[in-house]
Amino acid sequence: MGKPLGKILVIDDNEDILLAAKMLLKKHADLVQVESNPGKIPFLLNNDTYDVILLDMNFTQDTTTGKEGFHWLEQILEIDPQAVVVMITAYGDVDTAVQALKAGATDFVLKPWQNEKLIATLTSAVKLRQSYNQVKSLKENNHQLTSVLNSGNAMNVIGESEAMKVVFNLISKVASTDANVLILGENGTGKEVIARAIHQQSLRKDKVFIGVDMGAITESLFESELFGHKKGAFTDAKDDRAGRFEVADKGTLFLDEIGNLSMALQSKLLTVLQKREVTRVGANKATPVDIRLICATNMPLHEMVEKNEFRQDLLYRMNTVEIHLPPLRERDVDIPALATYFLGVYNQKYRKKIQGISPQAMKKLQKYHWPGNVRELQHALERAIIMADEEILQPTDFMFLVEKHTETEEVDYSEYDLETVEKMMIQRAISKHAGNISKAAKSLGLTRASLYRRLEKHGL
Numbered sequence: 286m287g288k289p290l291g292k293i294l295v296i297d298d299n300e301d302i303l304l305a306a307k308m309l310l311k312k313h314a315d316l317v318q319v320e321s322n323p324g325k326i327p328f329l330l331n332n333d334t335y336d337v338i339l340l341d342m343n344f345t346q347d348t349t350t351g352k353e354g355f356h357w358l359e360q361i362l363e364i365d366p367q368a369v370v371v372m373i374t375a376y377g378d379v380d381t382a383v384q385a386l387k388a389g390a391t392d393f394v395l396k397p398w399q400n401e402k403l404i405a406t407l408t409s410a411v412k413l414r415q416s417y418n419q420v421k422s423l424k425e426n427n428h429q430l431t432s433v434l435n436s437g438n439a440m441n442v443i444g445e446s447e448a449m450k451v452v453f454n455l456i457s458k459v460a461s462t463d464a465n466v467l468i469l470g471e472n473g474t475g476k477e478v479i480a481r482a483i484h485q486q487s488l489r490k491d492k493v494f495i496g497v498d499m500g501a502i503t504e505s506l507f508e509s510e511l512f513g514h515k516k517g518a519f520t521d522a523k524d525d526r527a528g529r530f531e532v533a534d535k536g537t538l539f540l541d542e543i544g545n546l547s548m549a550l551q552s553k554l555l556t557v558l559q560k561r562e563v564t565r566v567g568a569n570k571a572t573p574v575d576i577r578l579i580c581a582t583n584m585p586l587h588e589m590v591e592k593n594e595f596r597q598d599l600l601y602r603m604n605t606v607e608i609h610l611p612p613l614r615e616r617d618v619d620i621p622a623l624a625t626y627f628l629g630v631y632n633q634k635y636r637k638k639i640q641g642i643s644p645q646a647m648k649k650l651q652k653y654h655w656p657g658n659v660r661e662l663q664h665a666l667e668r669a670i671i672m673a674d675e676e677i678l679q680p681t682d683f684m685f686l687v688e689k690h691t692e693t694e695e696v697d698y699s700e701y702d703l704e705t706v707e708k709m710m711i712q713r714a715i716s717k718h719a720g721n722i723s724k725a726a727k728s729l730g731l732t733r734a735s736l737y738r739r740l741e742k743h744g745l
């Protein structure tokens with residue numbers, strides 16, 4: 286659209302009016318289509334799209350009922366419900382004009398019109414049409430993005446053990462309610478997988494699932510990331526921005542690593558959860574948010590409450606239902622199904638044709654204690670599939686660095702390079718502290734963040 290009024294259709298049975306409209310509007314519009322016969326409206330609208338339609342109220346000379354105008358207005362809106370129609374009404378017939386607005390017209394102009402007023406009315410009508418279109422395409426995009434986001438992450442939750450059956454049973458009971466869920470379990474046990482499964486089985490499944498890693502958000506960016514900000518609220522706030530709470534509106538908000546929040550941030554989060562509304566940084570008005578909350582952590586939240594490291598009232602807000610995900614070493618029955626599942630995933634990813642896992646290799650997998658839980662098993666399968674020379678995976682395809690070393694068992698570190706020793710030490714520490722990252726980090730003399738960086742580096 287080049288000129289401000291775009292494409293205009295003018296329908297009036299008075300040829301003088303059509304001529305006057307065309308003369309006036311052609312300077313402001315890309316196309317002015319005039320038509321004296323309203324019967325042609327369906328044909329015109331089915332063959333072209335107009336930014337605005339100027340429609341006469343009365344087609345029969347000397348009538349002022351507007352009946353015909355209403356009839357054609359209805360026809361137009363039936364063909365294009367988004368059409369922007371401005372009615373031309375006789376002077377003094379404002380009542381009919383008001384009825385036309387109720388029937389779906391956007392605005393009206395009085396005949397004889399003042400040129401400037403007509404242009405101004407049509408310009409605002411065109412702007413309205415543009416915003417209708419924008420809203421429509423944003424809604425379509427949003428719908429597409431939501432389904433891509435949700436389907437891209439749709440995954441099978443594998444588990445045949447009694448422990449996982451209990452988890453599945455809980456999910457099916459809780460999913461369709463809006464109850465807040467707290468998922469507890471060691472790193473890599475599948476807390477996010479379970480959170481997504483709850484979302485996928487909930488009434489909110491067609492809306493977004495937004496995950497936030499609370500451990501990765503710095504104290505200073507917490508409010509802006511979660512609650513959003515107004516343009517200019519701080520130096521880097523170049524535009525208005527919605528926070529994760531607002532983005533997750535009508536969907537599910539998954540707050541991971543919730544146990545890592547400082548006391549100060551815990552109370553900010555609690556306020557929002559109590560009020561169910563957020564105020565963007567720099568704004569003075571709160572926006573209501575409708576979210577389903579799922580939180581997860583590998584930290585012992587109940588113990589932390591006792592030690593005054595975690596707010597009890599916040600814990601009670603989050604744990605209407607608690608799901609405990611057992612570590613993989615306590616459900617080795619699940620290992621064959623998980624390993625076979627990952628075999629399929631990575632065969633496809635790396636275009637390999639590995640047929641299966643030998644019974645001895647499977648036994649080895651079931652005997653190992655998996656300090657990194659399902660994530661570690663997944664990486665072990667990925668590595669084995671990339672490296673394997675044979676069609677069936679053998680025990681030698683799975684080399685575990687801390688294979689069954691007991692605390693007292695000595696390892697000859699001189700056999701390994703520094704990187705490998707570091708990895709072994711980390712695995713040992715995590716295993717010793719049953720997956721508790723804080724304790725493992727402390728025993729290694731590292732901060733949690735630097736342990737996480739090393740876990741990432743070693744693919745643990």
Ligand SMILES: Nc1ncnc2c1ncn2[C@@H]1O[C@H](COP(=O)(O)OP(=O)(O)OP(=O)(O)O)[C@@H](O)[C@H]1O
Nearest residue numbers: 441442443444471472473474475476477478659660
């Ligand atoms: N039951 C399961 N079925 C299939 N895949 C699983 C299952 N559990 C975990 N996984 C896979 O293991 C990996 C780790 O899972 P996830 O990220 O959900 O764990 P987590 O407990 O949230 O980890 P973290 O505490 O580190 O955030 C993911 O790649 C996930 O796909």
